[in-house]
Amino acid sequence: MDARTQRSLVWLVLLPVAMFGFGFALVPLYDVFCRVTGLNGKVNTSPLAMPVSAKVDLSRSINIQFVTQNNANMPWTFQPLSTEMEIHPGADSRAVFRVKNVTDHPMSAQAIPSISPAEAAQYFHKIQCFCFNQQHLAARESLDMPVIFYVDPELPDYIHTITLGYTLFDVTKLAARAN
Amino acid sequence: MDVASEHSTDHDAHHGPAKGFTRWVYTTNHKDIGTMYLWLAFAMFLIGGSMAMVIRAELFQPGLQLVQPGFFNQMTTMHGLIMVFGAVMPAFVGLANWLIPMMIGAPDMALPRMNNLSFWILPFAFGLLLLTLFMDGGGPNFGWTFYAPLSTQYAPPSVTFFIFSIHLMGLSSIMGAINVIATIINMRAPGMTLMKMPLFVWTWLITAFLLLAAMPVLAGVVTMMLMDINFGTSYFSAAGGGDPVLFQHLFWFFGHPEVYIMILPAFGIISHIVPAFSRKRLFGYSSMVYATASIAILSFMVWAHHMFTVGLPLAGELFFMYATMMIAVPTGVKVFNWISTMFRGSLTLETPMLFAIAFIVLFTIGGFSGLMLAISPADFQYQDTYFVVAHFHYVLVPGAIFSIIAAAYFWLPKWCGRMYDEKLGKIHFWWSFVGLNLTFFPMHFVGLAGMPRRIPDYALQFADFNMISSIGAFIFGTAQLFFLYIVVKCILTGEKAPACPWEGAEGLEWTLPSPAPYHSFTVPPKFED
Numbered sequence: 001m002d003a004r005t006q007r008s009l010v011w012l013v014l015l016p017v018a019m020f021g022f023g024f025a026l027v028p029l030y031d032v033f034c035r036v037t038g039l040n041g042k043v044n045t046s047p048l049a050m051p052v053s054a055k056v057d058l059s060r061s062i063n064i065q066f067v068t069q070n071n072a073n074m075p076w077t078f079q080p081l082s083t084e085m086e087i088h089p090g091a092d093s094r095a096v097f098r099v100k101n102v103t104d105h106p107m108s109a110q111a112i113p114s115i116s117p118a119e120a121a122q123y124f125h126k127i128q129c130f131c132f133n134q135q136h137l138a139a140r141e142s143l144d145m146p147v148i149f150y151v152d153p154e155l156p157d158y159i160h161t162i163t164l165g166y167t168l169f170d171v172t173k174l175a176a177r178a179n
Numbered sequence: 180m181d182v183a184s185e186h187s188t189d190h191d192a193h194h195g196p197a198k199g200f201t202r203w204v205y206t207t208n209h210k211d212i213g214t215m216y217l218w219l220a221f222a223m224f225l226i227g228g229s230m231a232m233v234i235r236a237e238l239f240q241p242g243l244q245l246v247q248p249g250f251f252n253q254m255t256t257m258h259g260l261i262m263v264f265g266a267v268m269p270a271f272v273g274l275a276n277w278l279i280p281m282m283i284g285a286p287d288m289a290l291p292r293m294n295n296l297s298f299w300i301l302p303f304a305f306g307l308l309l310l311t312l313f314m315d316g317g318g319p320n321f322g323w324t325f326y327a328p329l330s331t332q333y334a335p336p337s338v339t340f341f342i343f344s345i346h347l348m349g350l351s352s353i354m355g356a357i358n359v360i361a362t363i364i365n366m367r368a369p370g371m372t373l374m375k376m377p378l379f380v381w382t383w384l385i386t387a388f389l390l391l392a393a394m395p396v397l398a399g400v401v402t403m404m405l406m407d408i409n410f411g412t413s414y415f416s417a418a419g420g421g422d423p424v425l426f427q428h429l430f431w432f433f434g435h436p437e438v439y440i441m442i443l444p445a446f447g448i449i450s451h452i453v454p455a456f457s458r459k460r461l462f463g464y465s466s467m468v469y470a471t472a473s474i475a476i477l478s479f480m481v482w483a484h485h486m487f488t489v490g491l492p493l494a495g496e497l498f499f500m501y502a503t504m505m506i507a508v509p510t511g512v513k514v515f516n517w518i519s520t521m522f523r524g525s526l527t528l529e530t531p532m533l534f535a536i537a538f539i540v541l542f543t544i545g546g547f548s549g550l551m552l553a554i555s556p557a558d559f560q561y562q563d564t565y566f567v568v569a570h571f572h573y574v575l576v577p578g579a580i581f582s583i584i585a586a587a588y589f590w591l592p593k594w595c596g597r598m599y600d601e602k603l604g605k606i607h608f609w610w611s612f613v614g615l616n617l618t619f620f621p622m623h624f625v626g627l628a629g630m631p632r633r634i635p636d637y638a639l640q641f642a643d644f645n646m647i648s649s650i651g652a653f654i655f656g657t658a659q660l661f662f663l664y665i666v667v668k669c670i671l672t673g674e675k676a677p678a679c680p681w682e683g684a685e686g687l688e689w690t691l692p693s694p695a696p697y698h699s700f701t702v703p704p705k706f707e708d
Contacts, residue, residue: 004365005289012357016395023399023429027414030428071418112417118492169418177411
């Protein structure tokens with residue numbers, strides 16, 4: 001093998017190795033990209049560091065709808081206490097969801113939020129949410145879980161309804177492994 | 180100019196291939212390896228094709244007749260995987276092995292031992308993949324795109340073999356690409372500058388870069404699947420904080436460049452055949468090179484057009500729609516150049532030229548249905564219907580496959596020193612042409628009417644068109660057995676071919692005697708433009 005081929009070989013091997021790494025780097029990169037741009041309804045899954053004291057816009061009201069669903073074979077019951085509410089942008093609001101572990105054994109669950117329309121995701125701020133943590137319930141135990149949120153008054157004026165959806169996942173195995 | 184046979188140093192200039200089985204196992208000769216690649220690809224083409232026959236036989240009539248839905252899903256999945264990774268890609272690598280050194284005046288590939296390795300990985304990779312069909316739970320049944328969670332949570336246990344075989348194929352392709360680039364960059368005959376390289380060499384150089392950039396991402400995706408399935412990670416499982424849509428983003432980041440990997444070398448082949456049988460130089464050489472390069476760059480910016488219905492934001496839908504449509508511009512340049520090359524040429528219609536002209540016409544039809552699919556609002560209707568099946572078969576069968584067949588007819592005299600039977604070649608062409616259009620054209624209609632893809636049964640109103648498709652498929656399938664007969668007949672009893680059997684063909688490979696000597700261009704030829 002002559003020296004020129006050897007030199008080529010170095011970068012020709014480095015390129016695919018780098019691209020293999022890039023494939024893995026795309027995992028967080030997509031996440032960061034969606035979070036920064038608010039695209040694809042990526043919502044914050046951690047609380048605001050400090051509640052921003054935004055001005056309450058009493059001239060507008062937004063209809064907030066709540067939907068819940070269970071992933072795959074998740075047996076718990078999971079429902080909002082009220083399915084919708086009217087709020088003013090900027091005002092702190094509270095909604096409660098009720099879960100019940102209907103099985104005879106303790107289980108762990110994780111709720112994953114999603115906001116529709118996706119454009120509204122970056123204006124929807126959660127101050128406190130049960131989705132920030134996993135829920136561990138004993139057999140037949142029931143729990144009321146609050147979410148406290150406010151909608152940024154900067155929300156585009158053509159958005160009148162925001163749907164907050166939660167999907168409940170069975171993470172019993174993952175939680176057991178983590179302990 | 181008969182460089183190879185006249186150049187005789189003291190010991191080994193005249194030594195031919197070793198004898199027996201070990202010749203093929205130990206060989207580092209680019210011609211031997213090219214031959215093995217081409218035969219492997221042809222075997223895979225027949226295996227993948229027989230799976231297509233199972234699919235079409237089941238779809239001959241509505242209702243379930245021959246196979247169970249589970250097995251049907253394995254057939255659609257394996258047909259796709261085998262045709263993409265087993266037939267088209269190895270065939271192009273085989274052509275690259277045979278032709279690139281002869282076209283640039285090099286004695287062999289730059290890295291002959293790696294060349295041997297990258298070929299011999301493949302029989303094991305496909306052996307593993309095919310073995311899954313006989314395992315508990317059957318082979319892969321989640322579609323060739325293996326979307327998570329179908330391929331993770333709901334996959335048959337054999338999925339780990341599938342993952343390993345994808346790893347092996349990827350490794351082989353990457354090594355092949357490294358070899359091609361190292362050869363083209365370092366071993367061109369003196370005087371052959373980049374912008375004087377034959378177009379097949381150019382398109383393969385660009386394809387090799389696509390392979391180096393895309394295949395590792397595929398390797399990454401299947402590695403993540405492996406970890407999700409076996410090691411408890413959650414890349415694609417929403418339950419653990421992952422995202423199934425992420426799988427599609429990563430897969431298509433590989434997948435879209437992959438479709439150009441399967442068509443760019445075809446562009447190169449057509450750019451050799453059309454000028455040869457038009458007896459004119461190729462119209463717009465440099466625009467061909469730039470068009471190929473722009474298609475390659477654009478191919479990394481359009482992946483989400485496969486995912487218009489997953490819930491992309493409006494900005495994303497628009498970006499990917501316009502970016503996709505932009506690809507029509509360089510592609511149009513190419514089609515324009517081929518037609519301009521033929522314009523006022525003294526055309527003769529030998530078999531390679533017939534396949535090349537059919538390529539231009541039918542590939543363009545596939546391109547147009549691609550443009551329809553690129554329109555994001557319309558794609559919501561077309562997504563996952565037979566229209567998509569019609570589209571990608573029109574670009575792959577008369578695109579990639581026809582170009583490979585055309586190349587085989589065009590260079591067979593150089594490879595084996597004998598001519599194929601022209602009359603049989605023409606019969607093969609018309610047989611394939613009719614079968615192909617009968618198979619895939621009705622799929623446009625049933626697709627637009629709403630027939631979903633990847634199902635073993637369908638609503639009654641699609642029955643007639645499906646029967647036509649199935650009959651077409653059997654016609655097309657048998658035509659390829661006929662092709663096997665033509666090739667074997669050519670090798671065994673064909674007429675002796677002169678060094679350059681085509682009046683209008685140009686290029687260094689035609690300066691070698693036919694068949695090309697085992698060692699050619701051991702002294703670099705003088706390249707004059």
